[in-house]
Amino acid sequence: MSRALDPFVIMAYRQFRRFLRTKARVVTSILNPIIWIAFFGLGWANAFNFPMAKAIFGGVDYLTFLTPGVTAMAVFTASFIGGVTVIWDKQFGFLKEVLVAPASRTGIILGRIFGDAVIAVLQGLAIMALSFAIAHNLNPYGVLPALAYAFILALGFTSAGVTLALKMTSMEGFQMVISLLMMPLIFLSGAFYPIKFMPDWMKWVAYINPLTYAVDGMRHYLSGVSTFNPLTDLAVLCVITAAFMALASKLFEKATID
Amino acid sequence: MTEYAVVAEGLVKKFGSITAVAGVSFKVRYGEIFGFLGPNGAGKTTTIHMLATLLKPTAGDAWVAGHHIVKESDAVRRSIGVVFQDPSLDSELTAYENMYIHGKIYGMSGEELRYRIEEMLRFVELYEHRNRLVKYFSGGMRRRLEIARALLHKPKVLFLDEPTLGLDPQTRAHIWEYIRRLRDEGGVTIFLTTHYMDEAEELCDRLAIIDHGKIIAEGTPNQLKRLVGSDVIYLKVRAVNGAPNPCDALSAPPVMECKPLREGMIALKVSDATQAIPVILEKAASMGLKVAEVSYRKPTLNDVFLYLTGREIREEEGSEADFLKHVIRVRRFRRR
Numbered sequence: 001m002s003r004a005l006d007p008f009v010i011m012a013y014r015q016f017r018r019f020l021r022t023k024a025r026v027v028t029s030i031l032n033p034i035i036w037i038a039f040f041g042l043g044w045a046n047a048f049n050f051p052m053a054k055a056i057f058g059g060v061d062y063l064t065f066l067t068p069g070v071t072a073m074a075v076f077t078a079s080f081i082g083g084v085t086v087i088w089d090k091q092f093g094f095l096k097e098v099l100v101a102p103a104s105r106t107g108i109i110l111g112r113i114f115g116d117a118v119i120a121v122l123q124g125l126a127i128m129a130l131s132f133a134i135a136h137n138l139n140p141y142g143v144l145p146a147l148a149y150a151f152i153l154a155l156g157f158t159s160a161g162v163t164l165a166l167k168m169t170s171m172e173g174f175q176m177v178i179s180l181l182m183m184p185l186i187f188l189s190g191a192f193y194p195i196k197f198m199p200d201w202m203k204w205v206a207y208i209n210p211l212t213y214a215v216d217g218m219r220h221y222l223s224g225v226s227t228f229n230p231l232t233d234l235a236v237l238c239v240i241t242a243a244f245m246a247l248a249s250k251l252f253e254k255a256t257i258d
Numbered sequence: 259m260t261e262y263a264v265v266a267e268g269l270v271k272k273f274g275s276i277t278a279v280a281g282v283s284f285k286v287r288y289g290e291i292f293g294f295l296g297p298n299g300a301g302k303t304t305t306i307h308m309l310a311t312l313l314k315p316t317a318g319d320a321w322v323a324g325h326h327i328v329k330e331s332d333a334v335r336r337s338i339g340v341v342f343q344d345p346s347l348d349s350e351l352t353a354y355e356n357m358y359i360h361g362k363i364y365g366m367s368g369e370e371l372r373y374r375i376e377e378m379l380r381f382v383e384l385y386e387h388r389n390r391l392v393k394y395f396s397g398g399m400r401r402r403l404e405i406a407r408a409l410l411h412k413p414k415v416l417f418l419d420e421p422t423l424g425l426d427p428q429t430r431a432h433i434w435e436y437i438r439r440l441r442d443e444g445g446v447t448i449f450l451t452t453h454y455m456d457e458a459e460e461l462c463d464r465l466a467i468i469d470h471g472k473i474i475a476e477g478t479p480n481q482l483k484r485l486v487g488s489d490v491i492y493l494k495v496r497a498v499n500g501a502p503n504p505c506d507a508l509s510a511p512p513v514m515e516c517k518p519l520r521e522g523m524i525a526l527k528v529s530d531a532t533q534a535i536p537v538i539l540e541k542a543a544s545m546g547l548k549v550a551e552v553s554y555r556k557p558t559l560n561d562v563f564l565y566l567t568g569r570e571i572r573e574e575e576g577s578e579a580d581f582l583k584h585v586i587r588v589r590r591f592r593r594r
């Protein structure tokens with residue numbers, strides 16, 4: 001039994017080890033959200049510092065509204081981009097070493113997804129800590145449920161990144177698709193402004209955007225405001241994550257070298 | 259089937275319209291070093307990938323360690339170790355971590371795994387470097403680590419795809435030494451590919467010469483060289499109007515066989531070149547043939563290839579390009 005889990009555990013371990021050695025990845029993935037919180041958040045927080053403003057954000061101040069969204073964004077970005085390690089493994093040959101092994105392919109790919117998802121959540125945790133330092137109305141009891149939502153989000157988008165990377169051959173191609181998708185998904189998730197003020201067509205995009213439900217769920221627990229029922233958020237996230245994980249496993253199961 | 263480590267029957271691999279492997283059949287005995295010798299693009303790597311279960315054959319069958327490569331791919335994977343032509347290490351990890359992860363993926367653990375990692379790292383003389391990141395390793399060190407890693411789980415059959423590609427002569431000799439020791443001490447069956455004549459000659463108990471996806475000759479290095487004769491004389495004959503076809507004119511004792519090559523070159527198989535050359539030159543002169551160049555040598559595997567295909571293996575080999583490709587890869591590794 002423990003043997004069957006070995007490939008899962010060792011691949012998660014490997015992703016960790018590698019991540020800690022590639023300092024550039026740590027820095028860039030944490031720096032971006034910090035910039036958003038500091039420059040975007042603090043700037044608008046002052047602009048929205050009038051009595052009516054809280055009504056716009058469901059009754060909380062802007063920083064309290066924004067920080068859970070940026071945390072979700074940080075987790076989303078880190079996990080989606082994490083797929084790039086699959087491209088590296090293709091280019092630098094390590095993928096062949098894994099493909100020729102007699103181990104369970106599903107164990108291997110899920111281990112790696114798990115490892116990268118934990119890494120992404122830890123980055124989210126760093127942003128969350130910063131949020132508590134800046135925004136004073138966040139609910140500390142919301143941290144654990146918010147992290148749970150973040151973890152499901154991370155599993156889902158790591159799987160999506162891995163799926164994409166398995167389909168792609170070049171680093172450039174992967175980065176292009178990722179950056180093409182990333183910005184719209186972030187802006188149309190309600191992380192920066194409430195969905196209810198979006199034009200109708202944007203609302204529809206927001207509704208089909210998985211990130212929306214992570215932002216909303218995390219905001220529910222951390223700030224106390226939300227658009228949907230948090231259980232709805234959870235259900236949608238779980239379904240989407242399960243789908244992406246299944247897709248990544250299936251693709252990896254059939255992977256050959258070419 | 260059981261006395262053979264590898265049996266291939268009519269293996270074919272097509273990539274779209276390209277036929278990389280055009281039906282190869284061969285058998286490798288347990289405990290021997292069997293080589294595929296052929297120029298770049300001959301289909302060596304593709305064959306290894308099929309035997310290692312990474313590519314599905316378009317047609318044909320093969321068994322490795324008694325297991326069918328498609329129907330029993332998991333059993334095949336458990337029985338083999340593979341050193342790929344291109345690097346396959348995780349360069350962000352240390353040598354030890356690369357070994358450890360490999361062991362875990364192959365279901366090893368605990369004391370057994372630690373002991374075996376040390377044993378194999380010592381075997382390739384990398385134990386002192388076990389805690390260094392692989393990205394700081396030289397090409398030769400990486401290759402040795404890959405060999406150690408491929409042996410970690412005690413495979414019955416070891417596949418080595420161009421094990422010394424792009425390495426300096428000293429490192430190559432070193433790696434040859436390991437490979438011979440594996441056969442002599444460990445009883446591991448080794449299937450290797452190479453486009454280096456000297457490597458095939460040095461290492462292989464038996465080999466198959468492969469060209470354009472087909473095996474064109476098979477045997478021990480000595481058997482193959484006997485195809486060419488004990489000596490081979492090369493004559494360059496200048497084209498003169500009215501002169502007879504050189505091979506027609508000269509195909510009589512002491513010449514055992516004559517083969518036209520490119521650009522007026524012919525290869526003559528004789529038993530003793532020093533005695534045959536004067537006779538041949540005299541005969542050529544009397545027949546009105548203008549001989550521009552003469553040379554002779556003890557046949558090498560290169561002569562065998564030349565004899566069989568009319569081309570030199572070196573003309574086609576991309577050794578320069580391969581080497582550069584390798585260097586560029588290694589550099590890319592380092593930059594990260």
Ligand SMILES: Nc1ncnc2c1ncn2[C@@H]1O[C@H](COP(=O)(O)OP(=O)(O)O)[C@@H](O)[C@H]1O
Nearest residue numbers: 258273276278297298299300301302303304305
């Ligand atoms: N994935 C692939 N797609 C298309 N053609 C390929 C592929 N892999 C190999 N080939 C072609 O198949 C032939 C044999 O290649 P390969 O097996 O790598 O030869 P070798 O290892 O002997 O140099 C070459 O012509 C090569 O270009």
Ligand SMILES: [Mg+2]
Nearest residue numbers: 302303343420
């Ligand atoms: Mg090759």
